[in-house]
Amino acid sequence: MSLYDDAVLVLKEYEGQAELRQAYLDHLAAHPDGMWKACGDGHLTASGLVIDPERGRVLLTLHRKLRMWLQMGGHCEPGDATLRDAALREATEESGIAGLSLMPGGPVRLDRHSIPAPCHWHFDVQYAVLAPPGAVQEISDESLDLRWFAYDEVAGVADESVVRLLEAARARL
Numbered sequence: 287m288s289l290y291d292d293a294v295l296v297l298k299e300y301e302g303q304a305e306l307r308q309a310y311l312d313h314l315a316a317h318p319d320g321m322w323k324a325c326g327d328g329h330l331t332a333s334g335l336v337i338d339p340e341r342g343r344v345l346l347t348l349h350r351k352l353r354m355w356l357q358m359g360g361h362c363e364p365g366d367a368t369l370r371d372a373a374l375r376e377a378t379e380e381s382g383i384a385g386l387s388l389m390p391g392g393p394v395r396l397d398r399h400s401i402p403a404p405c406h407w408h409f410d411v412q413y414a415v416l417a418p419p420g421a422v423q424e425i426s427d428e429s430l431d432l433r434w435f436a437y438d439e440v441a442g443v444a445d446e447s448v449v450r451l452l453e454a455a456r457a458r459l
Contacts, residue, residue: 287367289321289362289366289367289368289369289372290314290318290320290321292367292368292369293314293321293330293369293411294311294314296368296369296370296392296393296411297310297311297314297411298311299392300392300393300396302395303395303396306396306398307396309398309409310330310396310398310409310411313327313328313407313409314330317329320409321362322361322362323361323405325405326404326405326406327405327406327407328398328405328406328407328408328409329361329362329405329407329408329409330362330369330408330409330410330411331359331360331361331362331408331409331410331411332359332360332362332366332369332370332372332373332376332410332411332413333356333357333358333359333360333373333376333377333410333411333412333413334357334358334359334373334374334376334377334386334388334412334413334414334415335357335358335394335412335413335414335415335448335451335452335455336357336358336377336381336383336386336415336416336417337389337414337415337416337417337455337459338417338421338434339416339459340419341434342436342437343434343435343436343437344357344434344435344437344440344452345358345381345383345417345423345432345433345434345435346432346433346435346440346443346444346448347380347381347426347428347429347431347432348429348430348431348432348433349428349429349430350427350428350429350430353430354444354445355433355435355443355444355448356444356448357412357448357451358376358377358379358380358381358415359373359376359377359380359410359412360376360380360428363375369393369411369413370388370392370413373388373411373412373413373415374386374387374388374413374415377413377415379426379428380426380428380429380432381417381421381423381424381426381432382422382423382424382425382426382432383417383418383421383422383423383424384418385418385421386415386416386417386418386421387415387416387418388413388414388415388416389413389414389415389416389455389458389459391458392413393411393412393413394412394413394414394451394454394455394458395412395450395451395454396409396410396411396412397410397412397447397450397451398410399447412451412454414451414454414455414458437452437456440452
């Protein structure tokens, strides 16, 4: 199964956000290259909110280009067999934490947001990622900073999309 086929299957099985989910599926139907950064009309991305439920905190990255506190995530790559693989790869690369695992049940949210040209949209498929006990982060080249925030601190540092992702992830815990 291709990454494109996996994405279509994941989106068809995703429950919730029906109108937005359909927009993702419509985008993929209209753009066979919609998984890749080269698709100028927009492309799917995969992200993962790294959670330490034992300590009631999440790991956020201060994105180098956007200068915003965000969850780990980014573009799909040819070596990603599934959206889950892409989200876990991105979370591991950007957090530096070995032994991360995706929370069962598939994506926790979808978030479509505009991005600067030449592309127009990111169709982000968002997962929750569990940190192993004693996890120690290591900053990557993609980040200006990497920091743990208590659940109740997130609204004070991150935008509404990250707050909604945290709420959805905590509801699934």
